[in-house]
Amino acid sequence: MIEANAVYVIVAREFKKFVRERSRLVSTIARPLVWLFLVGGGMSRLVPTGRGVSYMQFIFPGILGMTILFSSIFSSISIIWDKEFGFMKEILVAPISRFSVVIGKAMSGMLLSTIQSVIILAFFPLLGLRIGPLEIIGIVFVCAVLAFALSSFGIVLASFYESYESFSVIMNFIVMPMFFLSGAMYPVKVMPPVLQYCTKVNPLTFGIDALKHLIFPLEKGPMSPDFPFVIDLLVIVAASVFFVTIGGKAFERKG
Amino acid sequence: MQIIRVDSLVKKFGAITAVDGISFEVEENTIFGFLGPNGAGKTTTISILCTLLAPTAGTAYLNGHNCHSESAEVRRSIGIVFQDSSLDKDLTARENLLFHAYLYDVDKAERKKRVDEALAFAELSDRADNLIKTFSGGMKRRLEVARGLIHRPKVLFLDEPTLGLDPQSRSNLWEFITDLPKKHNVTIFMTTHYMEEAEVCDKIAIIDKGRIIASGTPQELKKIVGGDVIYLKTTDNKKAAGQIRELFGVEASEKDGEIFISVLKGEACIPDIIREIGERVLSVRMQRPTLNDVFLKLTGKEIREEYASAGDDIKEAVRSYRRRHDRG
Ligand SMILES: Nc1ncnc2c1ncn2[C@@H]1O[C@H](COP(=O)(O)OP(=O)(O)OP(=O)(O)O)[C@@H](O)[C@H]1O
Ligand SMILES: [Mg+2]
Numbered sequence: 001m002i003e004a005n006a007v008y009v010i011v012a013r014e015f016k017k018f019v020r021e022r023s024r025l026v027s028t029i030a031r032p033l034v035w036l037f038l039v040g041g042g043m044s045r046l047v048p049t050g051r052g053v054s055y056m057q058f059i060f061p062g063i064l065g066m067t068i069l070f071s072s073i074f075s076s077i078s079i080i081w082d083k084e085f086g087f088m089k090e091i092l093v094a095p096i097s098r099f100s101v102v103i104g105k106a107m108s109g110m111l112l113s114t115i116q117s118v119i120i121l122a123f124f125p126l127l128g129l130r131i132g133p134l135e136i137i138g139i140v141f142v143c144a145v146l147a148f149a150l151s152s153f154g155i156v157l158a159s160f161y162e163s164y165e166s167f168s169v170i171m172n173f174i175v176m177p178m179f180f181l182s183g184a185m186y187p188v189k190v191m192p193p194v195l196q197y198c199t200k201v202n203p204l205t206f207g208i209d210a211l212k213h214l215i216f217p218l219e220k221g222p223m224s225p226d227f228p229f230v231i232d233l234l235v236i237v238a239a240s241v242f243f244v245t246i247g248g249k250a251f252e253r254k255g
Numbered sequence: 256m257q258i259i260r261v262d263s264l265v266k267k268f269g270a271i272t273a274v275d276g277i278s279f280e281v282e283e284n285t286i287f288g289f290l291g292p293n294g295a296g297k298t299t300t301i302s303i304l305c306t307l308l309a310p311t312a313g314t315a316y317l318n319g320h321n322c323h324s325e326s327a328e329v330r331r332s333i334g335i336v337f338q339d340s341s342l343d344k345d346l347t348a349r350e351n352l353l354f355h356a357y358l359y360d361v362d363k364a365e366r367k368k369r370v371d372e373a374l375a376f377a378e379l380s381d382r383a384d385n386l387i388k389t390f391s392g393g394m395k396r397r398l399e400v401a402r403g404l405i406h407r408p409k410v411l412f413l414d415e416p417t418l419g420l421d422p423q424s425r426s427n428l429w430e431f432i433t434d435l436p437k438k439h440n441v442t443i444f445m446t447t448h449y450m451e452e453a454e455v456c457d458k459i460a461i462i463d464k465g466r467i468i469a470s471g472t473p474q475e476l477k478k479i480v481g482g483d484v485i486y487l488k489t490t491d492n493k494k495a496a497g498q499i500r501e502l503f504g505v506e507a508s509e510k511d512g513e514i515f516i517s518v519l520k521g522e523a524c525i526p527d528i529i530r531e532i533g534e535r536v537l538s539v540r541m542q543r544p545t546l547n548d549v550f551l552k553l554t555g556k557e558i559r560e561e562y563a564s565a566g567d568d569i570k571e572a573v574r575s576y577r578r579r580h581d582r583g
Contacts, residue, residue, distance in 0.1 A: 005358070006357065012357075017346070021345075085344070091358065093305050093306065093307060093333070094358040095327055095330040095359065
């Protein structure tokens with residue numbers, strides 16, 4: 001059972017804190033832009049891509065994915081903070097199902113990540129990309145689904161860790177590898193087979209691949225998307241359902 | 256009606272038995288107190304009653320519902336002020352209360368009114384839109400109590416509500432709490448290790464090492480250590496002591512220039528004694544037994560308050576250290 005009021009107020013709380021904490025917004029927006037323009041801009045000169053997309057254009061979907069990955073995981077990890085500072089107890093003794101809490105948290109992450117990815121998306125004209133209005137709607141949709149999946153994944157992580165010492169463990173051993181093994185910085189098809197295998201169990205890969213379809217649909221050759229669009233969508237939807245269910249189960253535990 | 260019924264409740268954490276087969280009942284609209292030293296099992300018992308922990312054995316019923324298997328119903332009937340603050344420090348007082356109102360599905364038409372009421376009740380109307388970060392300990396506690404009442408619970412749990420407050424805010428909070436059962440039709444279940452605080456309870460259970468070692472009204476418990484002691488100074492103590500023993504058939508002995516007399520109801524005896532004895536009375540004072548005496552008598556040790564608060568200071572210091580180093 002899902003209580004609408006509870007989900008609403010959990011999302012409203014996160015949104016309010018997000019708007020209030022300007023510095024967090026600045027840093028989450030700055031990171032992808034630094035990668036896009038410094039790494040992407042620099043590498044564009046080294047990586048000849050012929051007549052297709054430039055390297056900077058190529059990593060743009062990956063940078064959107066990065067924005068979503070970091071902000072979704074960060075948003076869900078706030079559950080650990082809530083536990084540590086006692087606020088989680090206020091939520092856990094309320095007459096609402098654990099699943100509502102998980103849905104509320106996942107939707108918070110979805111909302112905040114989507115907002116941030118839309119801000120990054122607005123930079124596309126600077127990269128010389130042309131994206132039509134329909135594609136933009138599609139991109140926002142894919143970003144939202146991917147954000148829901150990754151936020152739910154973050155909730156699963158948060159339910160296994162109790163203290164914020166674990167925060168850096170999660171960042172270094174889970175989030176960074178997920179980013180590098182997602183086809184964000186280099187196409188999956190040029191990777192060694194072992195790494196290719198890793199990218200295929202990473203839901204972020206398919207989210208980014210879907211974005212590639214929408215951002216440079218005409219691209220052929222090594223920089224083109226690695227999987228069919230339909231597969232991408234199916235995987236991220238399935239990942240959302242999978243992780244939110246596991247998250248709900250993990251939350252259900254009682255000492 | 257018995258709003259809480261606990262029977263042979265046990266909770267083990269691995270090898271530690273935190274709650275060791277306790278049974279008690281709480282009458283509706285009264286103040287019930289759990290008195291015990293650190294680690295006695297007070298918070299653990301509350302966590303079971305609040306559905307946050309599953310008992311290892313035994314049963315607990317609240318408002319007719321099983322605390323383990325009917326957690327949704329139980330949760331609707333209770334409000335809680337946890338031992339550690341559970342406010343969101345980055346939200347305002349009003350936002351914290353509104354969050355609670357939504358969480359408990361308070362009627363839309365009622366929501367704003369109840370929040371305003373709670374703010375007024377906590378005497379924080381003028382600070383309603385300030386962040387909790389800027390509140391003092393006493394303000395936070397009052398706000399938490401007011402928040403716990405927003406959804407009109409049947410039972411309000413207060414786990415060490417005055418912990419870490421200065422004596423002034425402590426007594427203010429107590430005035431505020433003792434009025435609750437009448438004003439709000441609510442049963443109060445509180446824990447404390449301050450003896451004086453437990454005196455406001457209608458009924459007390461003294462808990463030590465997971466077991467209830469005594470329970471009853473504060474008066475009943477004090478009888479365990481005997482009644483009041485009257486100290487009397489007269490022109491001739493020796494003679495007066497003899498007269499008192501003879502006339503009243505009570506124990507009276509002389510020590511350090513004073514006669515001390517053990518009686519059950521001191522205030523009723525004093526006038527009789529003064530009237531009946533032949534010697535002129537120079538001074539009289541009376542000492543009531545405290546719950547501390549009770550605890551001492553039952554366990555052979557004191558409930559050590561200094562120790563308790565030192566422990567909490569350390570906890571708080573560790574937390575704030577972590578906060579500074581991990582968040583920044
Ligand atoms: N989650 C837990 N895991 C392991 N042991 C626990 C846990 N919670 C409590 N305990 C143990 O159970 C015992 C009772 O703890 P509890 O918190 O109920 O005491 P308390 O009476 O509330 O004490 P205090 O006055 O310090 O708050 C203690 O020995 C404590 O170490
Ligand atoms: Mg406790």
